[in-house]
Amino acid sequence: MSEKPDIVIRREAGCVVVEFAVPRISEGTIVEAIQTTLTQLIENDPQQKIVIDFQRVELMSSATLGVLVRFYRDLAENGGRIVLCGLQPPVQKVFELTRLDQLFRIEKDLAAGLSRLAG
C-alpha cells in the first residue's frame, strides 16, 4: 500500500490517536473504513482512551454520525473514554445541529484533547 492512509492511528501520551486524514468524509468506503477501524479498536481494548482528530476534515456527512455514536456507546459501556478534537466549523455545525456536541467531549486541538484524557 503506497497510498497515504485515510485513517492514521498512533499512540500518544497513553491514548490512541485516530486521525481522519481526508478532507471529506462522505458516504461509502471511507465511512465503512472508519467503522471497521473503530470496531477493531474496541475489540482490541474496550477500555482505552481515544482521541479522534478531525483537524484535516473539512466536511463530514451525517452517515458518519451513526458510526461515531455507536462507537461512543460501545466504548462508554465498557469504561473507555473518547474525546473529539480539531473540529472545523462545518463539522462543528453538524455536531451542534444534532446536539451530539453535548454527548461527545470536544476539544479545540489534539494537545487539549490529550490533556483532557490525561486526568
Add this chain to the structure above:
Amino acid sequence: MTENEKAGVEIVIAEDSRIQAKILDRRLTEAGHRVRWGENGRAALELVRQQRPAIIVSDIEMPTMTGYEFCKAVKGDPDLQTIPFILLSTLSDPLDIIRGLDAGADNYVTKPYEPDYLLGRIRSLLETPLAAEEAAESTIDVAIAGQTFKVKAGRQQVLNLLVSTFENAVAKNQELIQTNQDLATAKERLERNNQELKELNEKIATANDQMTRDLEAAARVQRSLLPAEEQLTFDCGDVAWRYVPCHGLAGDFLNVFKLDEEHLGLFVVDVSGHGVPSSLLSVTVGRFLTPKASDSSVLVRPGEDGTIVVVPPVEVATELNRQFQSEDFSELYFTFVYCVVNTKTGQVRYTASGHPPLLRLPAAGDAAFQTLHSLPIGFFPEAEYEEQTLQLEPGDRLYLYSDGVTEAMDKDLQQFGDDALVEVVTLNRSRPLDAGVSELLETITNRRQDCEMLHLP
C-alpha cells in the same frame, strides 16, 4: 511362463541411457527373453561377438560407435550378418530410413515405443529368419536430399524395413486420429461450457431485470409517500414542494396534509445512508406519519366522541424515537422536522430532531433560521426532544428542507450553504411561491441533485 520360456531368446541391447536400458531390459525379460546390455555400440558389438544373440536392439545416438556404425559392423561380418537388427529411431527425417538401409538394419521402431509393439516386431523378425546368402546380394544407389547413398541390402531386409516404416506411419496416423478425437472432445466440452456460460449470463440478466423492476417499484412506493401535487392550496395559504432524490432510492421524504379542521401538518424526514435499507426504513416511518387516526399514526389519535386529537410535535418526536432505535434498524437513524400549523391563528408548533433549522422569511424583514438543536431520531432511547412556537403573519414564508439543500456541492466541493439559501429565497420573495421554489431547485441542481423543500406563506 512356459510359452515365454519357449519363446525366450538371447537379445543384445545397445543403449547409452541407463534408465532407458533398464526399462527395456525389464520389458524383454518379462517377455521371457535373456538380455545383455552394452552402453554403446562398441560394448554391444563385443557382447555380440562373445556370444551370438538371436536379435539385436540398438539406439542410434550413442557415444563411441553409433547405432548405424554398430549395425554396419554387424552386417559387414559374415558370421553375424544374419542376426536381425532393430534400430530405435525417432524417424524425424526421411534420411533416417536411408541411413538405416545403408547400415543394413532390418527394422525400425520409433521412439517413444509401446513395449508390446517392440515385442511384436521381435516376434515377427524371429519368424522370418534372414537367409545368409541373401544378406549382401545387391547394391542400390539412392539419391535423396542431394546425397547419394549406396545401399547394400537384401530383398528381405528392404521389405522388413519398408513394412516397419509403414507400420510406424500407421501408428503415427492412429496417434493423429486419437489426437483429433481428443481435440473434438475438447471442442465439444468447450462448446458445452460456452452454452452453460451463455445460459448463466441469461439468468443473471433476468435476475438483473427483476432487480431493476423491484427497485423501480420500490421507488414508486416511496413516491407514494409524497403529496400528490407539487402545488397545494389550503384555506390558510399555499404550499409548494420539490423532491429530487440523489440516488434512485432515497431515504428522504416529505408530506403535508390536514390533520383536522384547524391544523395542517408538514414534515421532512431524512434517513441516514441511501439505497434499499434507507428507503425501506423511510417507508416504514411513513406509515407512522399519517393523518388518518389509526393504531399506527403518531400524528393524530382518536379522541372522545369521534373527535381527532392532534399530537404535539414534541410527543411525535419522542414517540418516533421510542419506536425507531437505530440498533433495531441496522444502525440507521433519521432526522426529522415537523410543523403543526394552526390554520386559524397562524401559530406554528414545531420540533426538529437533528435536522437543519426552519427558515422563516417574513413578509417584510430579513429571513431568519429557527434553530432548534436536538438529537436525531434513533440514537438514544432516553433522548429528550423540544418543541418551539412561532407566529406566522399573512405574507410570511416558512421553508423546510433537508441538508441536501445546504450541503449541495459544486464541482469545487463548495457547499451551497445557509447564506446562499437565504439569498435565493430573499431574491424570489416577490415571485409566486411555486416559481420561487423552482428557482431555488434550479440553482441547486446546477450544483448537485438532492433537495426537497416546502414553502408556506
